[in-house]
Amino acid sequence: MNLPTAERSALKTGLGVGLTFVVGLTFTMLIPSFNENWSLNTLNPAGDQAHYHNPYTPQQLRGRLIYQREGCVYCHTQQIRPLEGEIKRYSIGTSLAIPANEREYVYDRPHFLGTRRIGPDLSREGGKYSDDWHYSHFYYPRQMVPGSIMPAFTWLFKDHEGTPVPTADARDLVAYVQTLGFEREVYDPKTYTAANGHADGWGPWLKPQDRQASQQLGENAVNRITPGEDHSPVRGGGEGKTPADITTKP
Amino acid sequence: MAIEQIKAMQPSAPPERLQHEDTAVKWALWVGLGYLIMFGTLGVITAVKFVIPDLFYSVQWMSWSRIRPAHVQGMIFGWLLPIYMSMFYYMVPRLCGTKLYSEKLGKATSIVWAIGILIATYCLLNPMNTTNIFLMTKGKEYEEYPLVSNVFLLVGWVMLMWNLCNTFARRTYTQMYAALWYVMGCLLWTAFVYVIGNWPSQLFSTDGVGGFSGLNDANINWFYGHSVVGLIATPGGLGLAYYFLPKAANSPLYSHKLSLIGFWTLGAIYIWNGAHHMIYGPIPYWLQTVATIFSFLLFIPVLSVVTNFFGTIRGEWHQLRTNVPLKFIIAGTVFYFLVSSQGSFQALRSLSAVVHFTDYIIGHSHMALFGTFTFYAYAAVYYAIPRAYKKPLYSEGIADWHFWLSFLGFIVFSAALWVGGYAQGQMWNDPNIPFIETVNFMKPFWHARAGGGAAMLLGMILFVWNIYKTATVPAPPASEDEIRVAEGRGAAAAQANS
Numbered sequence: 001m002n003l004p005t006a007e008r009s010a011l012k013t014g015l016g017v018g019l020t021f022v023v024g025l026t027f028t029m030l031i032p033s034f035n036e037n038w039s040l041n042t043l044n045p046a047g048d049q050a051h052y053h054n055p056y057t058p059q060q061l062r063g064r065l066i067y068q069r070e071g072c073v074y075c076h077t078q079q080i081r082p083l084e085g086e087i088k089r090y091s092i093g094t095s096l097a098i099p100a101n102e103r104e105y106v107y108d109r110p111h112f113l114g115t116r117r118i119g120p121d122l123s124r125e126g127g128k129y130s131d132d133w134h135y136s137h138f139y140y141p142r143q144m145v146p147g148s149i150m151p152a153f154t155w156l157f158k159d160h161e162g163t164p165v166p167t168a169d170a171r172d173l174v175a176y177v178q179t180l181g182f183e184r185e186v187y188d189p190k191t192y193t194a195a196n197g198h199a200d201g202w203g204p205w206l207k208p209q210d211r212q213a214s215q216q217l218g219e220n221a222v223n224r225i226t227p228g229e230d231h232s233p234v235r236g237g238g239e240g241k242t243p244a245d246i247t248t249k250p
Numbered sequence: 251m252a253i254e255q256i257k258a259m260q261p262s263a264p265p266e267r268l269q270h271e272d273t274a275v276k277w278a279l280w281v282g283l284g285y286l287i288m289f290g291t292l293g294v295i296t297a298v299k300f301v302i303p304d305l306f307y308s309v310q311w312m313s314w315s316r317i318r319p320a321h322v323q324g325m326i327f328g329w330l331l332p333i334y335m336s337m338f339y340y341m342v343p344r345l346c347g348t349k350l351y352s353e354k355l356g357k358a359t360s361i362v363w364a365i366g367i368l369i370a371t372y373c374l375l376n377p378m379n380t381t382n383i384f385l386m387t388k389g390k391e392y393e394e395y396p397l398v399s400n401v402f403l404l405v406g407w408v409m410l411m412w413n414l415c416n417t418f419a420r421r422t423y424t425q426m427y428a429a430l431w432y433v434m435g436c437l438l439w440t441a442f443v444y445v446i447g448n449w450p451s452q453l454f455s456t457d458g459v460g461g462f463s464g465l466n467d468a469n470i471n472w473f474y475g476h477s478v479v480g481l482i483a484t485p486g487g488l489g490l491a492y493y494f495l496p497k498a499a500n501s502p503l504y505s506h507k508l509s510l511i512g513f514w515t516l517g518a519i520y521i522w523n524g525a526h527h528m529i530y531g532p533i534p535y536w537l538q539t540v541a542t543i544f545s546f547l548l549f550i551p552v553l554s555v556v557t558n559f560f561g562t563i564r565g566e567w568h569q570l571r572t573n574v575p576l577k578f579i580i581a582g583t584v585f586y587f588l589v590s591s592q593g594s595f596q597a598l599r600s601l602s603a604v605v606h607f608t609d610y611i612i613g614h615s616h617m618a619l620f621g622t623f624t625f626y627a628y629a630a631v632y633y634a635i636p637r638a639y640k641k642p643l644y645s646e647g648i649a650d651w652h653f654w655l656s657f658l659g660f661i662v663f664s665a666a667l668w669v670g671g672y673a674q675g676q677m678w679n680d681p682n683i684p685f686i687e688t689v690n691f692m693k694p695f696w697h698a699r700a701g702g703g704a705a706m707l708l709g710m711i712l713f714v715w716n717i718y719k720t721a722t723v724p725a726p727p728a729s730e731d732e733i734r735v736a737e738g739r740g741a742a743a744a745q746a747n748s
Contacts, residue, residue, distance in 0.1 A: 010418045013431060017438045017517055021481075024521025025446070029473050032537055038465040065381040065459075068389035071315025081530035083603055085679035100532040105464030110389045110451075113468045115527065117607040117678070120685045142303070147690050149303040155310045155379075 037102035063176025077114030124181035272638035274356020278336035289324030346421030366402025428509035432489030439481035447474030473524035480520035487623035504561025512554035526597040545597035582625030610671030613664035642736030644719035659705025670695030
């Protein structure tokens with residue numbers, strides 16, 4: 001029989017297998033990785049960095065680790081697709097949510113883009129609810145959102161004279177969740193059209209007034225959020241629940 | 251190439267009969283079967299928690315978001331890969347016409363692998379509550395296993411490669427049958443993919459947290475995640491089917507040439523598909539488009555495999571009534587065609603806009619890993635294990651129940667998720683519907699999914715029981731022909747030989 005040699009050579013088969021792999025790897029992984037908007041500083045040094053949000057504080061970084069450990073990413077995405085339904089659903093106040101942008105992830109290690117929305121997207125979640133709302137929700141989600149199927153994270157709380165009190169883990173986690181979306185620019189709903197939200201990520205939202213509005217939004221969120229011992233229920237957004245509610249045993 | 255030549259290449263007519271020990275086959279088999287029950291149970295708990303979210307609500311290590319990755323990773327690396335190893339130990343020596351290089355090395359590989367999976371699962375469930383990056387989940391889908399267990403799995407895989415490559419090197423047949431190509435592809439691609447997915451992001455790290463940030467991390471994650479299915483599960487599973495389909499049907503492979511086209515296009519195309527997991531995501535437009543185009547090119551390897559398999563059982567369909575391995579392979583091949591077509595069309599922006607992030611995708615991914623590759627693995631075990639133990643299968647009836655529970659359970663499971671997921675996706679695109687209403691809408695579908703999943707688990711238990719009894723019930727050693735007669739396929743075999 002006159003067979004091609006490759007069919008008789010294990011070595012040549014192996015080389016072929018390796019070659020197909022390297023070609024695909026080069027085009028889909030190595031070349032895109034030189035995208036200057038994907039990296040932090042090495043390819044796109046300071047100056048026109050256009051940081052879309054500030055680096056995480058040590059507490060927020062610890063919060064990310066808790067987010068990672070508890071597997072939040074399996075139910076919550078962190079990317080808004082440039083689809084009309086999505087930017088309206090995840091709007092911030094009266095402003096539409098901007099679609100996900102390449103640069104907003106540069107500080108995320110690991111990424112939490114997610115693949116499944118068993119719960120809603122979280123990438124514009126910061127400042128929407130108070131810290132206390134989040135504590136109550138983490139302790140027993142169904143008391144805040146009837147019908148929710150989110151797991152209760154009771155181990156993020158410790159018992160203090162019969163009352164569950166958030167541990168450092170819970171405070172770090174909420175500190176991280178409250179950063180999501182702030183200092184990320186929002187669209188002006190008056191000028192937004194579906195056409196200018198396009199998928200390669202460079203939307204026209206770097207207008208000064210938008211940036212200002214966004215910063216204001218972020219500052220509001222920051223000023224209301226002082227995770228610590230003080231849980232005064234002054235922050236908006238919740239359902240009028242106060243810390244007393246988290247004593248409710250599920 | 252003439253039909254006679256192709257027939258002459260069939261492994262079903264080896265020139266002489268070697269006596270194979272098959273110890274390595276058995277060890278890897280039991281690792282796989284044990285983990286099948288363990289991670290199958292975790293999977294059903296995952297599904298039940300959709301219906302009863304308060305189930306074990308205060309038990310930290312039973313939290314939904316911890317057992318979910320333990321189930322997914324466990325099914326791929328704890329069940330599928332050990333069973334692939336076991337079947338490779340079975341078929342590679344037979345296809346090479348030589349004994350396995352080292353049965354002892356095979357046993358050691360199984361032990362290393364089993365320990366690696368056990369440590370990894372313990373770390374994922376994380377009862378020690380750590381945020382130490384070497385012990386906790388990496389937090390990225392399909393690459394959750396922490397670095398400590400990556401070491402075990404990598405060492406185990408290198409041991410497997412050493413063993414099988416040495417067997418290849420000692421082969422007495424010069425011709426390499428298609429299944430051997432797929433085995434070799436699986437061995438090499440798994441090593442490449444596993445290393446790229448798990449190691450660089452940790453090794454380039456300066457502070458313990460992953461070294462790549464943001465979209466680089468996401469792109470590598472999906473390059474890896476898609477390749478786990480496309481370049482680990484697929485070549486391994488197809489290798490099994492290429493060997494066990496002609497064997498179980500006692501019918502020569504339809505076309506050698508098609509199998510080669512399928513193999514090389516699989517290798518050249520699958521690797522380009524990772525980015526279709528981020529259609530409409532924050533990655534560049536061109537990268538998404540490339541992924542969409544290559545998703546459609548996947549029809550080439552898929553159609554070549556499906557044509558080849560259906561061609562192989564041409565004229566043999568009557569065997570499906572009684573031949574359990576054949577039932578699993580043919581059902582698996584139908585699912586393979588469906589899941590691959592689904593995958594191509596999901597990469598279209600218009601469909602992705604609706605079904606991305608919904609339960610539709612969960613139904614889709616289960617059709618690949620359960621409906622196709624687990625079915626192939628079931629078939630391989632049903633065919634190979636009686637021969638490895640030199641005893642007929644304990645019960646063909648139980649095996650039949652196993653097939654129908656798996657098949658119908660899976661139909662219920664996936665159909666519920668496809669219908670519900672598509673509708674939920676449509677509801678999400680209407681921002682006036684509150685999110686929680688779409689959750690409530692899904693609940694009946696989640697009930698159906700849990701029911702289908704429970705049937706699939708029951709099938710797994712029957713399967714393991716059947717294999718356990720086959721291995722342990724005392725019986726005098728049966729010959730290949732006696733096993734064939736016990737399988738109710740004696741007449742067909744006699745006809746074919748006459």
